[in-house]
Amino acid sequence: MNKFLRRVFAARHIKECLLVLMLSVSMPVMAEQPAMHYAITVAIDPASRQLQGRSIITVAQGGHFELMLSRRFKVTALRAVGFRIAQEAAHQRGLQIWQLTAGKDGPFRIEIDWQGELAVLDTSLDHAQTLGRPIPVTGAEGTFLPNAAIWYPQIAGALASYQVDLTLPYGQRGLVAGRLLNESESELEGYQAGFVFQQPAEGIALMAGPYTISSATLQSAASNKTLSLRTYFHPSIADLADDYLESVKHYIHLYERWIGEYPYSEFSVVSSPTPTGFGMPTLTYLGVSVLRLPFIRMTSLGHEVLHNWWGNGVYPDYASGNWSEGLTTFMADYAYKEQESDEAARDMRLDWLRDFNLLAPSQDQPLLAFTSRTHAASKIVGYNKAAMLFFMLRDLLGEATFDRAIRTLWQQQRFRVTAWQDIQRVFETVSGRSLDHFFSQWLKRTGAPALQISQATYSRSEQRLSLMLKQTAPVYDLRVPILVRSQSGAEETLFLDLGAESQSYQRVLSELPKEVVLDPDFRVFRQLAADETVPILREVMVNQTTRTLLLFPHQAAAYRVAYELAGRMQGREPEIERSPIAMDDERPVLVVGLGSQVDDWLVQQGLPAMPAEIRQESASAHAWTVRRPNGATLAIVAVKDEASLSKLGRALPHYGRQSYVVFSGPAVIDRGVWPMRPQVLPVQFLP
Template identity: 40%
Template sequence: MRRLPGWRALAGQLAVGLCAALPGLPALAAPQLDLTVRLEPAQGNLSAQALIALPAHEAIDLRIDARHRITSMQLDGGALRASTEGGLQRIRIAASSQPRRLELRWAIRADAPDAAASHRDTLTAFAPQIGEAGSFLPAGGAWYPLPFDGAGPLLHRYRLTVDLPAAQHALAPGDRLSDTVRDGRRTVRFDMTHDSEGADLMAGPWVEAERSVRSIDGRRLTLATLFHPDIADQAAGYLDVAASHLARIEQTLGAYPYSRFTIASSPTPTGFGMASLTYLGIDVLRLPFIRHTSLPHEILHNWWGNGVYLALAGGNWSEGLTTFMADYALREAKEGDDGARAMRLDWLRGLSALSPAAQGSLSSFGGRTHDASQSIGYHKAALVFVMLRDTLGATAFDSALRDFWQMHRHRRAGWQDIRAAFERASGRDLGRHFALWVDGSGLAAPVISEAVAGPGGLTVTLQQPAPPYPLEVPLHVRVAGATRVEQVALHAAQARVTLPLTADCAELALDPDFRLARRLAPGEAPPVLREATLDDALGLTVLPGDERLSAAARTLTKKWLDRAPTVIDAAQPPGRASRMVIGSFAGIDGWLARHHLPARDRDGEVVAWALRAPAGGTLALVAARDAVALEKATRALPHYGQQGWVTLTGGRAASRGQWPAATAWTTVCVR
């Protein structure tokens, strides 16, 4: 899992839309709310009270979900009414010459979380969930009165007191001041002393474990796990790894901005990061690699996204920067150049599979809602940071990030603030770079259009289509088995450079390490499943035969694909378009033979693999032993899109892998 802020971003967009249609209020200082909650998970109920002290000459505009029942609302002891607009109840109080006191009481009735929900279902789930297995009330869903001004949701501070059964624990962003049990009830108090995006409330029948560590600035920090009993034995391992990753990030960016970091388990396949905590599905936490992949990603979000907050407009930069500094940096450190190259290639495979219509800009990315948006907001953005570091150098790059953090911590910031930090650190004007890579859409497509070897050296001409991106193209030159890398500036449609040549022949390769955000050339890399599934023109062939297997195939495509594919008859040969073909072992084997394609070479209960058709289209092939095997594999299979092939047994991956990419060298000799 990765941090998935889309629920907050989408809720914010709804709110901004409402504000835009109504007269705005002047911006006010960060308000503070005093919230008191009584949670009854067994009954699916919550009752709550909010006290807000309004200073003189201060107005406030509050929004709460219209589905929640306001039981009383008083302003200085007098009754007050809310209006309903666009699914929200709106409470607008004008400024007064005297301090005022607002008291609001309300009740929430919610369903228990659906353990059968898919991960994709959780990405836009704003409605409160209350149940004994777990409760989740996201701030972005306006479960309590959120403050606004004319631009949108306001950062705010809060105190939160939660009263719930003693067998349950509660969690919210901020400092935990106390946790006491008396007469069968537990009372937990939280205090958010920084401007924040809001109080996300979680609860569950958790077992708590804690670890005390020392921050780089000398403070004592508390690391904690709140795990369901059946995974409580994993707490020590998670705390060990969390301490290591937190210390590593502090060395790069500075002191951790909160007093606690908590890892909590959810009964649904959730992957959320909030200030001072992460909320991950039970089954996700069971996976042995999560503590080394998702966990460092979530910890780093306490700097990016939950430490410096996203501007209300202009795009979500935090996912790409966190992917670069967590996922990518760890791959660099653990596996060296080869591992980092493989990750960049994987990103480019996904991006190159997107049609031009699906190539959105980074400035329009709000949060992950499907695989295509992840390719852009996470992977393309990470590549933009790779290119910035390559262009500016590591010293200026790291200095810019530390400057950005110090200047904007606990404030909102956008891509333009990032640009300003990099310009200050490097002394360079990066306006065109950010205009094309952040505000523009698509990928670069540089090529070697001509290479001539002669007595004066090796003259190479590079070209790219419009709009021309500002590129520092790594041109690899191999002479007599020795390779050197020439950085060629390609800032316009064409650039020509003459390089020294010490032999009669040289071999050339353009960016074979995949350091540029560019469209892969046809045949440049072996296919992976995601190249087909990300294609919005994907066709689908379900081979005739067992009706139950056909039904399982249709269920799989609904869970795997972002849109309904075009159905293609099995008799139609593969062409230039991407296509998914699903059937039994015998059905798939026969289909491959009829269309003169390479035979299946792996066994398992379910085998899925990618294949490049002779006409150029990418095929995603899924062969199943029977309907039962395919039904069991339906939940896991969509998670292996980055693989060239995967075999599954009992619904779990038994083996997987990618075919290696080989560099295509162009030979040039003196005539």
Template identity: 35%
Template sequence: MMRGGVRVAFAVACGVASVSLSMAAERTVHYNVRLDVDPEARVIEVQNRITVNGTDSLALRFADWLDVEEVAVDGAPANLDRRRGGGVVSLPRADRQIVSLTLSGDIPEIMTSGLDGAVLFGNSGWFPIAQAEELSYELRVTVPHPYQAVSSGRLSEETETASSSSATFIANFALEPPSVFIGPYSVAERDKSEIRLRTYFHEDIHEFSDQYLAKSEAYLNRFSTEIGRYPYQDFHVVSSPLPVGLGFVNLAYVGRMIVPLPFMQGRSLAHEVLHNWWGNGVFVDYREGNWAEGLTTYMADYALAADEGPEAAKQMRLDWLRDFAALPPEREMPVIEFRSKRHDASQIVGYNKVAFLFHMLKGEIGDEVFAGSLQKFWTDHKFSHADWSDLRHSFEAVSGRDLGWFFDQWLERKGAPEIQLSMAKVQRGSSAYVSEFTIRQTGSIYSLNIPIEIETKDGLVNENVRLSEREQTFEIQSDIKPLRLSVDPAFDVFRRLLPGESPAIIRDVTLEPAVDVLLLSEQGTFAEAAQRLLARLLGNDTVATPISEHEKIEKTTVVLGRSAAIKEFAEENGLKLPPLDDTGNTAAAWVTRLKNDLPVMLISARDGDALSALVRSLPHYGRQSYVSYAGNKAIERGTWPIETNPLEITFPH
């Protein structure tokens, strides 16, 4: 059957093995797939076999853009009852049978990118799938030259002809259909014992292959040592024509524009490699929340920062706390409710707060016990679903401690504790100096392990105190007279930052669910650029209300205008200007606060083109107080200095 438009011709034959006689959900399904793809013509042909046992019907899910061309059971013509999202094949009996299916349809344009190739995501419906708890497959993909194809699963065979290349991928255990990536790739490979490392890069970025292979090998070695043996036999890094960074089983799919950037080869690549343990090795039971993103952030992103030294690790923890300080209370959620990243607010909870949770847990039980607990968790739950309670049980088993109090307070409650240093004094005892201080916590009462630092002329005295009540007074002795006392000086406790600890940052504005917008420049190209920038900065779920220049600022506000107009507005309203060198600047953005503590974001630009240059990159500077641009390049950035620390006191000499 052919119609007008771009066509996909599909021949599918599929099989179910180890099928329960009573429930389809207990089946183990095996698919033998032959897939031919011509990306330029956007034509697909698939042949697949499904072996069915113990049922008189087979329900398949597949995309509505596919038409059914042919159905057969054991080689004899059969019928498929087409339904929304798939169809049902009636079978003549309930013993072992083979179902063959041929489909065709128009491939959606979103799945192709012209000469750059195509991507067939497993959840897009291109692959007809029966209901089952798990599946296995053997997938052979054939594409014309100059294209190469890669998929999740073990690469078992490759062949070449004068006009095409074929590759076969095998998965003995999978929870979802395979995703297939096709492009005019140059392939580079490094063998590491039993692991095949490859890059599939477009020719213009092929020079980065060696760097990615070396980095991938280093991360695989690192996590194999820390957790347990890498669970797959291949790892591929594939460049995408789309501006994405996605992780799949034994595969990372990375936008070709960001492949050359250092951050991608660092924490981002490490993050995707580690997901082969957490998320694609131990699977997330989403009914009970998502622990994998935060644990991956902690063991990849944060661990690499810690490798740089204590200050880099401290800065990342402080960044997480500043992000949370910018999060309005109405956008907070308990950790247990986090499922996936939908916006910055969910990332602050599901990635940052959860990563911080693991940092505090390590401090609670010690480095060795923490590492042993994760190794046990991996061994016990590899290739199975796990939830927060499974993690807790692993930590309790290795530590020999009841940690219910810890997980309950950090998973079930939203928000964070706030601690205050309400009193501190030092006095000479009979044999030592005694620092006496009182810490108070507001809101819900947490049990907190709080680091205390006492500075003397001979060095530092470091102790930890347990705060588990509304207010407690502690004493720490030192042989040398204390000069200064600091509470949680390195930000090791997840808590609400006090006003003196948290400068105004861009996220104070962009995370607000409702903001006012003041445009100081005339309509035209500048106003059009302002609308594009606001949509990118604030997101679709933010209510932005235009206000007049003469209206009083009564809530969080974004003010946009040409450079001279913004400077005049700031001076008239007593708003401080950032410490920027105006020479060569074409645009700048900064956040400050009014006397009533309302955050205001000012965005100045030379003209509409200069403002448009901010659309892509400015949202990535949410942790900064200010940033300036020359064209589309950020040339200066920073945060306002902290003038006083409310959790620190200097004693009289």
């Protein structure tokens, strides 16, 4: 064993294990208390990448269990008290798995020591790559042990409370989710801290680094509780601590007033050496480069604070769909847009619908099937569509009833695994109405209805407007807003209940109508009509059927750079097109080439040249979209030279919501979205 680990581990062993054992045995067993408890002592040395751990797992009730640990670790001692355990572990999916059986009467206990080498921290990874490789990593700049890495022995599929006592070398500081019990630091014994999490938790993640710690306190708006707030920041961003602490105070007060009491005793913002973002009970883990962005405190930070209510305070039942990301998106990201302006909120709803239009049918899934974000397509369903569900539910029930249901959901389901069916039950109870069809159609189906005003006439003699609405099958029950614009310029919104493929309506009007507009503020989750959607770069990034054409036939170096750019934009290995593009092919296409090559290719294909309004001679690169004659999207990247191409790799993928972007080196000098047209139908007059 590493000398540092051996010294600190031996010093703490007897004291910590006895204390934790006393706590786990003496605590009264209550109805809401977890049936399992972990008492973990762990020491980590980033320099040698060694981890040494000891755990006492207490189980209140008997049964059959599976004990799991990553195969990268070696178990040096294993003892079960009250259990029958197979000493030889089965190996599968990179795990060691022991079968455990116990009788009905508990408590039972497992004592286990383990050690091993952590992987090397790779600071070049982006967020998607970090999500895709959940392994325990360490280095001088940081340590991250995600729960998914199975870095500590854990009972499969069980919620559990825990206490973790952590030791790190001097100069390193770390934490896990939970209440800070004690903390000390010396050159001889290093950094030591203890944390306890008394609620049933889904798992334990551990973070450490060369942190500067700043702190503040907050008086809860919903109780007499004093909350402890902290930042664990790398020295390079330590000056941001005060601003982040003030923002956390704002969000906790906001959601305590909206939902109910903050469920924990503290909240920390922790910096990561990789550009990632995770939300956990009592903390959020965000990349240093992310925390530097000025808008993060106004957007993503509030989203992560809110997860302490939804996701980390009320747990999703993943077997029946993860609702927490949608509700958090609605009450955080979208709520901030509503606070900004009606126009900003409308634009976000339009973005949700645009994104959904980008999906290939094979990328869509019912909300009941969404568990977590794995790629852009899953976010469009699990975050955006789910957020739109809650928006439409609020429109249906009214804001006051919706908010009462939100507070009731928190009161009834706090620290409980909760399914969509539980959410439906709460909203039905509070509203006093059946919502079965509403939830069924939005949770169980893929796709979305396409809507059309097929007829709009006005009888002068009866002063009556007649409308005909149509929707595609399968039929949805919808509340469709129709804007009536009069000849005098006055506007009135009608809300029409549509429950058939075709339905007629009549309304008496006091003024002569000029035209009607279907759902002008995008309040219904639906397929956008052709004129309502404009091509944006994101379509070739999200749609998995996108093909890529690289116009570098004799330039091997430029071809490789363009290939890497296409891969970054699409988040996968690009599908390279090597033959002429058929004009009737409806798949999106990405074309990358030098400016002259792109100009020649567009002429050959009979497509319009680069729009004059975005052409700038001083630019090093242009990216823009074109709607092909068959409706398919074409995205074009035209660069001045190979050096200009290499500067787009990190920047261009972040501008997917734009129809065009113009670069001078890595800097954006122009961007925008092509104008869209809502569904407008002139009113025909009858005698």
